[in-house]
Amino acid sequence: MPGRLEPEPLPRRDFLGLSAIWSAILAFVAAALGAVRLPMPAVFPESNSRVKLGHAERFPRGSATHLSDLRIWVYHDAAGLYALSSVCTHLGCVAGRSKDGTFKCPCHGSVFDVAGKVVAGPAPKRLNPLELSLAPDGQIVVDTRRFTGAESRLKV
Amino acid sequence: MSAEETAKVHEEPPRPARGAISAYFHNLIDLPWNVRDSIIRHGAPTSDRAKSQAVNQNFFLHILSARIHITSLKFWTTMGLGVISLMLFLLLVITGVLLMVYYKPSINQAYDSIKDIVFVVPTGRFMRNIHRWAAHGMVACVILHMARVFYTSAYKRGREFNWVMGMVLFVITLGLSFTGYLLPWDQLAYWAITIGANIAQSPRELTDALGVTAIFDVGGFQKELLLGAHYVGQEALIRFYVLHVMVLPLAAALIIGAHFWRIRKDGGLARPEEPVPSHPPALGPSGKDGGTKTWGLMAVVKGKTGNVGDEMANTIPAYPGALFALAAVAMAATAAMLMLGYYFDAPLTEIANPAVPENPAKAPWYFLGLQEMVSYSAFMGGVGIPAIVVLGLALIPYLDREEEEPGIWFSGPRGRKVALASAVFTTVFTIGLLAFTVKFGWLRNWYPDIDQIMITFFNPGTLIVAVFALWSIVSVKLTNSTRMGAIALFTCFFVAFIILTYFALVHRGPNWDFYWLPSQWPTH
Ligand code: HEM
C-alpha cells in the first residue's frame, strides 16, 4: 500500500493541475484553428474561364491578335490557330509584345521569344499556351485557365 | 491601531454648518476645480516627490520611470528615432481614422472615393498627404531606429526579447504600408498587390521544381489566403482593408505598449556603466525630501537605497524635463509632416487596369531592393532572402551574447573599423555584382535551357547573402568576437539595402532595363 513514506510517482494534485493546463492549451489551439479556418475560402469567386472569341474570320492567317481584356494573343499560322497568355509566369504582370513578336515584361524584365519561351530574366516558365476549341455555333472558344502544349493548334 | 485612532474612524463626519442646499450650491460653484483635482490627484508638482507622483499616478505617463538618467536624453543615445516612429504612428492613426470616414473599400468606388477625398472633402487632400508621408517616414525611422539600437549594443542585458518585439514591429510596419497601398485601387496599387500575392505564391517555384506542388502547395495556399480568390479583386481589397485599418494597427499598438513597458522594466535605455565611486554614497540632488519615501519605489535602481555609484546624481525627474524633451521631438516630427503634407501631394496614378501594368512598375522605395532581388528569382528574392534576413536579425541578440558595455556606438574604435571595412567591402562587391549582371546577364543568358532550380539557388541575390555570411564569419574569426561579426553582417546588409534601393530607384527603367538616368528612358 502506497503510504506517506512511499509517495505516488505523480501526485494527484499535480496530475489534475497538468490536465487543467493542457486541456486549456488544447482548447485554445482548437479555437485558434477554428478562427483561422474562416478566411480560407471554400468557394472562389470566379468568372467563367471559357470565353467565345467570335468566328475564325476574325483571325486571318498570319495575324497576331491582341485581346487585352483576356490578356491573350491569338495567332494563326500554317498549322492553325493558337493562343498565348501574356501573363508573365514570374509574378503575374502582363508582358507586352514588341513589333518583332517577342514579349517583354515591365515588372522585372523577363523576355520571351515569339513562341513564348523564356529567353532572359527571372520567369521560371514559358508563357502559357491556352486551349482553343470550337463551340457548336462555330465560334472559337478560349479557356483562360486550361494550359496546353506549345504545339497544339486548332485547325480551321 | 490604537484605541484613539479607532475612535476617530467611527466618529460621525462633521456636518456642514450651512444647510445642505447651500453646500450644494457651493459644490456647483467649486465644480470645475473639484473636477480638476479629481483628475490630477496631487498639487502642482514642485517638490521632487510631487514630480514623481505626477508621473507615477498617470496611466499614460507612468510608462516613464519617475526619474530618467540624463544619458537617456542625450541626442546621440537615441537620436529620438523611436519617439519619432511612435509619433508618426499616432499621426497615421489620427489621419487614417479621418480618411476612413470617406474611403469606400469597393473596387467600383475606392478610386473615386480617393478622388473625392483629394478634390472635394474639406482638408481631405491635406490629411491624405500627411497619412502618406508619415507612412514613408515611419518605415524610414523604424529602420534607422533598428540600426541605432543595433550599433549601440542596446539589445543586450535583458533587452534580447525587446529586440525581437522590435523586429515584429518592423514587419508589422512594412505590412501596414503594403496593405495600405492597395486601397486607392490605382495602377500602382493593383500591380503591387498582384506582384505581392504572386510572391506569396512563389514557393511554387521550389515545389514545382521538386514536383510536389500537387500534394504540398504552400504557395497556392498563401496566395488564396491573402486574396480570397485567384486574382486581385473585391475579396482581396476587403482583406487588405481589414488588415490595414484593424488587425495590423491593433497589433502594432499592443506590441508598442509592451515594447515601452519592457524598456522601463529593463531599467531605462541602455547606457554605459558608471564608475562606482569610492566615496561614501552621497544623497542625490533631491536628498532634501528623501525622508518621506524610500528610493526603491521611485528610482530606477534596485534596492531601497538610492545610491549605486553616481547613478542617482545623474538622474532628473521625468516631470517636466523628459516629458518636455519627448514633446519637443514629437512636435518637431508633427511639424515636419504638416509641412510635407502642405507642400507635396501624395501620388495617385490612373485607375487600376488589369490589362496593362505601368512600365516600369516600381514598388515604393523600401521594397525596391526586394524588387531588384525578385528580378533574379521570385522565390529567393521575395521569400527566401527576406525570411533569412528577418530571422537573422531577430536572432542577433541570441547569437552574439558577449558581455558588452551597452550604449557605446559601434562598441568602440574596433567596431568602428569593422563597420567601415564592411561598408567599403559591401559597396565594392554589390556595385561590382550589379555592374556584372547588367553587362553580362546571368545563367539564363549563357545557358538558355538551364533548369530553373539552378537559378533559384544560384543568383546574384543568393550570392550576396552567401558572401556576406562568409564575410561575417571571417570577421568573427579575425577579431575573435561575435559582436564584431554581428557588426560586420549588419553593416553588409544595411549598406547593400541602401545600394540596391538606390540602384532600382535611379538606374532601372522600362522593362527593368538599366539606364544611367531616368531622363534617358524611351518616351514610348
Ligand atoms: C513601430 C515601430 C517602433 C517603435 C514605435 C519603437 C519605439 C521605441 C522607443 C520610443 C524606444 C525608446 C528609445 C528610442 O527612442 O530609441 C525604443 C527602444 C528600443 N527599441 Fe524600438 N520601436 C520600434 C521598432 C523597433 C525595432 C524595429 C527594433 C529592432 C529590431 C526595436 C528595438 C528596440 C530596443 C532593443 C530598444 C531598447 C533600446 C535601449 O535600451 O537603448 N524597436 N523603441
Ligand code: FES
Ligand atoms: S512579373 Fe514579369 S518579370 Fe516579374
